[in-house]
Amino acid sequence: MGGFLIGASLSALLAVVTYAALVTFDVEQSPQDEAALVALEGDGERY
Amino acid sequence: MSGDGSEVRVRGRDFTGYRIGGAIAAALLFLALVVQGWELFDGDARTVPEVAWSAAGDAGGESILTDEILRDRTRLQSQRFRSGPSPDGTAETFKVGDAILLGNRAIDDEDAMLTEIWRLPDDESGSLLRGSERIIGISSLPYANAALFERPFARDWRLGLADVVTHVGAFAILGFSFLLALVLAVRGRVPIAKGRTDRTVKRFGLLERANHWLTAVSFIMLALTGITIAYGRTLILPFGEELLGSLGWLATWGHAMFFPPFALGLTAMILLWTVRNLPSRLDIEWLRRAGGFFSDDPDNPPARKFNAGQKLVYWSAVIGGLLMIATGIFLMFPFWFADLQTMSWIMLTHALIAVFLIAIFIGHIYIGTVGMQGAFWAMWTGDVDRNWAEEHHELWMHELDKGR
Numbered sequence: 192m193g194g195f196l197i198g199a200s201l202s203a204l205l206a207v208v209t210y211a212a213l214v215t216f217d218v219e220q221s222p223q224d225e226a227a228l229v230a231l232e233g234d235g236e237r238y
Numbered sequence: 239m240s241g242d243g244s245e246v247r248v249r250g251r252d253f254t255g256y257r258i259g260g261a262i263a264a265a266l267l268f269l270a271l272v273v274q275g276w277e278l279f280d281g282d283a284r285t286v287p288e289v290a291w292s293a294a295g296d297a298g299g300e301s302i303l304t305d306e307i308l309r310d311r312t313r314l315q316s317q318r319f320r321s322g323p324s325p326d327g328t329a330e331t332f333k334v335g336d337a338i339l340l341g342n343r344a345i346d347d348e349d350a351m352l353t354e355i356w357r358l359p360d361d362e363s364g365s366l367l368r369g370s371e372r373i374i375g376i377s378s379l380p381y382a383n384a385a386l387f388e389r390p391f392a393r394d395w396r397l398g399l400a401d402v403v404t405h406v407g408a409f410a411i412l413g414f415s416f417l418l419a420l421v422l423a424v425r426g427r428v429p430i431a432k433g434r435t436d437r438t439v440k441r442f443g444l445l446e447r448a449n450h451w452l453t454a455v456s457f458i459m460l461a462l463t464g465i466t467i468a469y470g471r472t473l474i475l476p477f478g479e480e481l482l483g484s485l486g487w488l489a490t491w492g493h494a495m496f497f498p499p500f501a502l503g504l505t506a507m508i509l510l511w512t513v514r515n516l517p518s519r520l521d522i523e524w525l526r527r528a529g530g531f532f533s534d535d536p537d538n539p540p541a542r543k544f545n546a547g548q549k550l551v552y553w554s555a556v557i558g559g560l561l562m563i564a565t566g567i568f569l570m571f572p573f574w575f576a577d578l579q580t581m582s583w584i585m586l587t588h589a590l591i592a593v594f595l596i597a598i599f600i601g602h603i604y605i606g607t608v609g610m611q612g613a614f615w616a617m618w619t620g621d622v623d624r625n626w627a628e629e630h631h632e633l634w635m636h637e638l639d640k641g642r
């Protein structure tokens with residue numbers, strides 16, 4: 192059980208650290224993202 | 239060891255409770271398979287593109303067809319064209335529900351109405367906007383791609399991802415789970431045939447166990463969040479848009495958050511277990527006899543620490559996991575390394591490997607818990623029953639005994 196607790200806590204801890212990192216270094220939506228959205232959403236799924 | 243079964247003290251079929259549980263699970267999974275089969279023929283198995291645009295309407299949640307919005311907006315614009323933005327605020331305001339979409343104040347900066355990328359696409363985004371072969375008409379509507387008539391690649395991709403992979407994946411996951419439940423119902427658990435002793439041997443140290451659970455917990459979180467992302471519309475939407483919204487948001491964050499712990503666990507797993515999982519000649523015999531899985535005879539094909547079945551699990555985790563990480567990194571940085579077409583294939587690959595990995599690890603979790611008596615303790619306390627070790631990992635047991 193000790194192994195499980197260590198592994199599960201480490202997983203949760205790293206997940207939270209990742210969250211913090213993503214929020215801290217969040218870049219504004221990049222031009223690429225925006226262009227991608229246009230390219231995907233506006234791709235006119237018409238036949 | 240004799241093959242006459244005279245030493246068999248515990249039989250798989252004696253685990254009545256487990257077998258009833260297996261039968262119930264099999265019945266439920268069978269139902270799920272029928273529903274999934276029905277889905278294939280109910281007309282929406284192939285995604286039909288949405289042709290009409292709509293916008294959220296009043297608080298009641300009704301939506302207004304874009305036709306109507308466009309008509310109103312055009313009327314307002316033509317009026318403005320004639321009179322100009324009214325300084326005294328008498329011009330109409332265009333509202334949908336509470337949201338003011340067009341106000342009556344003068345527009346200071348016309349360019350603010352367009353995102354920069356629409357206004358001045360640079361080379362990079364320009365090429366993205368022409369990501370694949372397109373059939374384009376003529377339109378004066380003020381939207382990017384309004385004139386786009388057809389994008390053949392998008393259609394193939396949607397067929398591949400939304401239609402084929404999603405359905406194949408659902409069948410793989412449900413079908414395999416159904417087979418496992420059926421095996422449990424009919425065959426029962428794989429027993430410690432000679433019965434439990436009160437002596438144990440150490441199988442996995444704390445580091446190995448902690449790392450197994452680090453990888454396992456992260457994998458399960460990635461699987462659950464991934465399933466929410468891929469199947470949310472089918473599985474969660476029936477319980478309400480609000481719920482799908484909240485869970486979808488959690489899943490999107492969670493999926494990125496559990497990638498680093500998974501990658502760390504997988505890397506450590508490679509360092510800890512690769513040598514023990516290299517193929518050997520024993521594996522052929524083991525596979526030929528399907529590991530003795532279906533008989534209660536304690537004389538199973540000989541194996542060292544990991545048998546051929548476990549090696550297959552190990553290599554699926556390693557190869558599948560590395561491919562998931564590689565494709566996942568591409569998906570985390572859209573268009574940094576790949577164009578639209580490549581991105582689409584990467585997403586399809588990510589989804590396809592994912593559904594098979596999930597099915598394989600459902601099988602692994604089955605054997606590690608209900609499927610085989612005594613297996614679970616190897617990863618929980620680290621100690622296994624001597625008879626378990628002798629029956630399933632004879633040669634490893636001998637190695638240990640010689641080492642003493």
Ligand code: HEM
Pocket residue numbers: 441450453454455457458544547548549551552555599602603606607613614615616617618
């Ligand atoms: C609740 C979930 C899980 C349980 C109960 C479980 C249980 C176990 C057990 C008991 C063993 C040791 C088998 C032995 O003694 O030889 C094991 C090994 C292993 N587990 Fe898990 N496991 C789970 C989830 C996972 C997941 C999600 C992964 C993949 C990332 C994984 C990867 C492995 C690998 C690679 C091994 C070594 C090879 C093998 O024994 O098949 N496990 N697991």
